[in-house]
Amino acid sequence: MVKLTAAATASIPRTVIFALTLIYGLAGLFQRDPWKNEDAIGFGGMWSLYQGNLQDWLIPHLAGRDAALGAPLPYWLGGLLMEWFGPLIGLANASRLYSALCFFAAALAIWYATYLLGRRREVQPMALAVGGQPQSKAYGMTLADGALLIFLACVGLAQRTHETTPMMAQLMGISFVLYGTVRGLDKPWQGGAWTGLGVMVLALSSNLYLTILVILATVSAVFVSNARLRFRWSLTSVVLGLIGFALWPLLWFLFDLTESQRANALDAWINVPPMQSSPSAESIGFLGVNFWLYAWPVWPLAIVAIAHWAREKNAGSWRAAHLCIPLGLILSGIIYVLLRVDANEHDLIVLIPPMAILAIFSLPILKRNLISFIDWLAMLSFTIIGIAIWVIWLAKITGFPASTAANVARFIPGYEAQFSLTAFVIAIGITGLWIAVIRWRTSRAPKVIWRCLIISASGTVLMWVLLMTLWLPTINYAKTYRFVAERLVQAAPKDARCIDTSNIGSSQLASFSYFTKLPLRDDASCPYVLTHSQLEAKAYASLNQKTITLLWEDRRAADRAERLRLYRVTPE
Numbered sequence: 005m006v007k008l009t010a011a012a013t014a015s016i017p018r019t020v021i022f023a024l025t026l027i028y029g030l031a032g033l034f035q036r037d038p039w040k041n042e043d044a045i046g047f048g049g050m051w052s053l054y055q056g057n058l059q060d061w062l063i064p065h066l067a068g069r070d071a072a073l074g075a076p077l078p079y080w081l082g083g084l085l086m087e088w089f090g091p092l093i094g095l096a097n098a099s100r101l102y103s104a105l106c107f108f109a110a111a112l113a114i115w116y117a118t119y120l121l122g123r124r125r126e127v128q129p130m131a132l133a134v135g136g137q138p139q140s141k142a143y144g145m146t147l148a149d150g151a152l153l154i155f156l157a158c159v160g161l162a163q164r165t166h167e168t169t170p171m172m173a174q175l176m177g178i179s180f181v182l183y184g185t186v187r188g189l190d191k192p193w194q195g196g197a198w199t200g201l202g203v204m205v206l207a208l209s210s211n212l213y214l215t216i217l218v219i220l221a222t223v224s225a226v227f228v229s230n231a232r233l234r235f236r237w238s239l240t241s242v243v244l245g246l247i248g249f250a251l252w253p254l255l256w257f258l259f260d261l262t263e264s265q266r267a268n269a270l271d272a273w274i275n276v277p278p279m280q281s282s283p284s285a286e287s288i289g290f291l292g293v294n295f296w297l298y299a300w301p302v303w304p305l306a307i308v309a310i311a312h313w314a315r316e317k318n319a320g321s322w323r324a325a326h327l328c329i330p331l332g333l334i335l336s337g338i339i340y341v342l343l344r345v346d347a348n349e350h351d352l353i354v355l356i357p358p359m360a361i362l363a364i365f366s367l368p369i370l371k372r373n374l375i376s377f378i379d380w381l382a383m384l385s386f387t388i389i390g391i392a393i394w395v396i397w398l399a400k401i402t403g404f405p406a407s408t409a410a411n412v413a414r415f416i417p418g419y420e421a422q423f424s425l426t427a428f429v430i431a432i433g434i435t436g437l438w439i440a441v442i443r444w445r446t447s448r449a450p451k452v453i454w455r456c457l458i459i460s461a462s463g464t465v466l467m468w469v470l471l472m473t474l475w476l477p478t479i480n481y482a483k484t485y486r487f488v489a490e491r492l493v494q495a496a497p498k499d500a501r502c503i504d505t506s507n508i509g510s511s512q513l514a515s516f517s518y519f520t521k522l523p524l525r526d527d528a529s530c531p532y533v534l535t536h537s538q539l540e541a542k543a544y545a546s547l548n549q550k551t552i553t554l555l556w557e558d559r560r561a562a563d564r565a566e567r568l569r570l571y572r573v574t575p576e
Contacts, residue, residue: 008129008137008138008143008368008453009137009138010137010138010139010142011451011452012138012451012452012453013129013138013142013146013452013453014146014452015142015145015146015149016146016149016153016454016458021149021152021153024153024156024461024462024465025108025111025152025156027434027465027469028156028464028465028468028469029104029107029108029111029165030104031166031465031468031469031472031473032163032166032468032471032472032476033097033100033101033103033104033166034093034097034100035097035476036096036476036479036480036484037096037480037483037484037485037486038096038099038168038484038514038515038518039167039479039480039483039484040483040484040485040511040515040560040563041511042167042169042171042348042350042511043167043168043169044485044510044511044514044515045066045073045169045510045511045514046078046079046082046099046167046168046170047082047096047099047168047514047518048066048067048510048511048513048514048515048517048518049064049065049066049073049078049079049082049514050078050079050082050083050086050099050102050168051086051095051099051514051517051518052064052065052066052067052068052079052517053079053080053082053083054082054083054086054087054090054095058259059265061076061080061083062076062255062256062259062261063076063256063261063265063268063269063272064076064079066510066513066514067505067514067517067524067525068525068526069510069513069526070268070526071268071272072268072269072271072272072276073272073276074170074210074211074272074273074276074277075170075208075209075210075211075252075272075273075276076208076252077170077173077205077208077209078102078168078169078170078172078173078209081102081105081173082099082102082168085098085099085101085102085105086098086099089101099168100166100167100168102168102172102173103165103166103167103168103172105176106172106173106175106176107165107172107175107176109176109179109180110155110175110176110178110179110357111152111155111179113176113179113180113182113183113198113357114151114152114155114179114182114183114357114360114361115148115149115151115152116148116183116187117151117179117182117183117186117187117361118144118147118148118150118151118152118360118361118364119144119145119147119148120144120183120186120187120189120190121144121147121186121325121326121361121365122140122143122144122145122146122147122148122326122364123140123141123143124189124231124325124326125140126318126319126320126324126326127319127324127326127365128140128143129143129368146452146453146454147364147365147367148364149454150364150367150453150454150457151360151361151363151364152360153454153457153458153460153461154301154302154305154360154363154364154457154460154461155356155357155360156461156464156465157301157302157382157460157461157463157464158298158299158300158301158302158356158360158464159297159298159299159300159464160297160298160299160300160349160352160353160356161353161356162464162467162468164349164350164353165353169350170209170210171350171351171353171354172353173205173208173209173210174205174206174209174210174214174353174354175353175354175356175357176205177202177203177204177205177206177209177210177218178202178206178218178333178337178354178357178358179202179357180198180199180201180202180205181198181199181202181203181206181218181222181333182202182329182330182333182357182358182361183198183202184196184197184198184199184200184201184202184241185199185222185225185226185233185237185329186325186329188233188234188237188241189231189233189325192233192234192235192236192237192240193236193237193240195233195237195240195241196236196237196238196239196240196241196244197240197241197244199222199237199240199241199244199245200240200241200242200243200244200245200247200248201244203215203218203219203241203244203245203248204244204245204247204248204251205248206218206248207245207248207249207252208248208251208252211273211274211275211276211277211279212273212274213274213279213340213343214340214354215249217336217337217339217340218333218336219245220336221333221335221336222329222332222333224332225328225329225331225332226329228322228323228328228332229323229324229325229328229329230320230323230324230325230328231320231324231325252269252273253266253270256269277344277345277346277351278344278345278346279343279344279345280343280344280345281343282343283342283343284345286346286347287341287342287343287344287345287347290341290347290348291338291341291342291347294349294352295352295355298349298352299352299355299356299359301378301382301460302356302359302360302363303359303363304378305363305364305366305367305370306334306359306362306363306366308363308366308369308370308374309327309362309363309364309365309366310327310331310362312365312366312369313326313327313365314327326361326362326365327362327365329358330358330359330361330362331358331362332358333357333358334355334358334359334362337352337354337355337358338355340354341354341355367453367454367456367457368453370453370456375455375456378456378459378460379445379455379456379459382460382463383442383445383459383463385463386438386459386462386463386464386466386467387438387442387463389463389467390435390438390466390467390470393467393470393471393474393475394431394435394470394474395408396408396412396475397474397475399412400412400419400421400478401421401423412478415562416478416481416482416561416562417561418561419478419481419482419561421477421478422477424473424477427473427474427476428473428474430469430473431469431470431473431474434465434466434469434470434473435466435470437462437466438462438463438466441458441459441462442459445458445459481561481562482560482561482562483560483562484515484560485511485512485515485516485519485560486515486519487560487561488558488559488560488568489515489516489519489520490519491556491558492516492520492522492534492556492558492568492570493520493521493522495555495556495558495570496522496532496555496556496570497532497555497572500522500523500531500532501523501530501531502523502524502525502527502529502530502531502532503522503523503525503530503533503534503570504525504526504527504528504529504530504532504533504534504573505524505525505526505534506526506527506528506533507533507534507535507536507537507540507541507544508535508536508568509536512536512568516534528544528548530573531572531573531574532555532570532571532572532573533552533570533571533573534568534569534570534571535568535569535571536566536567536568536569538567538569541569541571545573549575549576550573550574550575550576551573551574551575551576552571552572552573552574553571553572553574554569554570554571555570555571555572556569556570557569557570
């Protein structure tokens, strides 16, 4: 137990915490195209549902490609939002409302889960002889605010939480499981409903591996924890969880899908994304290299919390609910990443909700020198990043400094910068707020336990908002296929009845299907073929006794490695 005064645990003003979350969650969602790779694939699946038929809603596909995309919930949500809001704000903008929905739902679940854990008797500060210790509800609220700040401060979440990927629904599902399990400690019916809803969301948005791992981790944590959950929580969560597992297969049989269609959907449910039976050197290496920056500053605070509370026998040591429940889900997330065949940064998102909750319990016991280190590192890092963003933007707009402008032109040839008054005003405003936060932190020397988080969270918001205002046109130009697609339309023969897309990736197919009206489909009999591999095109022609003629070759301005080619295919 630690000694804390009520003044040291004063909660963050509601307007501050609300504004930071709202600004961070909405910045970068609008006025841009679907971006290369996972963002484009997610949007492409939603767009295919939006313009497709019942078959596309039952088994989400990408632009007619035979392989199913996996569990349907992200695409259902995106398709519905496009139906409701697409005519008002555009299809691409409407699809990203899905990301905002998942993000804000996850943030609320993390806040309330931490609040409930922070009110528990075993985590309360020591009662002072003369009084003045914080009240349990006020203490819980302070810890909840801190957990939300840690969540916002996580470096790796900035771009990933603003993309239309299934991982956003997974983030929401895991957060619901966390909240429901904690809520079940005092309100079993309500907690069980939220836990079951979280399992349902996971079952309908991820492969079965992740869902089963989360279930096993939750059950294990509940079993080990000294805060026993009651039968009513178990019953409710199991019933709703089973509904989540049964809902999609039930639709297959209800609408009389063929055996091959059901097999396709089931295979995607199990193998999208692809998994392996044991960790590989590649997955271990990926986690060992990428985790530390992605999860900064969450992981060092989580380690401090584990090191302290595991030794606190009065609080329950390892069996304490605030340690056991989040730690179980962290371990399940690590196992999931290690079992991924080709893990990427998107997969790490499942680790952040339980780590944020666990990390916040380090704040009451952090040493002053560690707090100062985190503060000054964040202040220095984000200030340098902010200055760099402004300098490069000025170089793009004015041509000064000349060397910086030349570097931008070299990396993004053809880009013409335009001044936006709205973006400039917003960027000035967020920069002014950053200066105000720094002044508050350095001049007043506040004693509140969350002081080391406000700099990191504000810095992340600063960085992201500046990028999504000053740099958004540049980033969009570099990451969109729009301009390549426009040039493809000009180069493609007007009488082309179909263009084979079997040899391009899902991201390219999604983008070209959306940006063009060309007859694209995976069909080897088409008289034209679109590919990014010259060797594949020649091999295809040789195998099928065809002759290929290059009609068009192009690439995105910011990608020198990728080249797209359009060939005419004729019999020998």
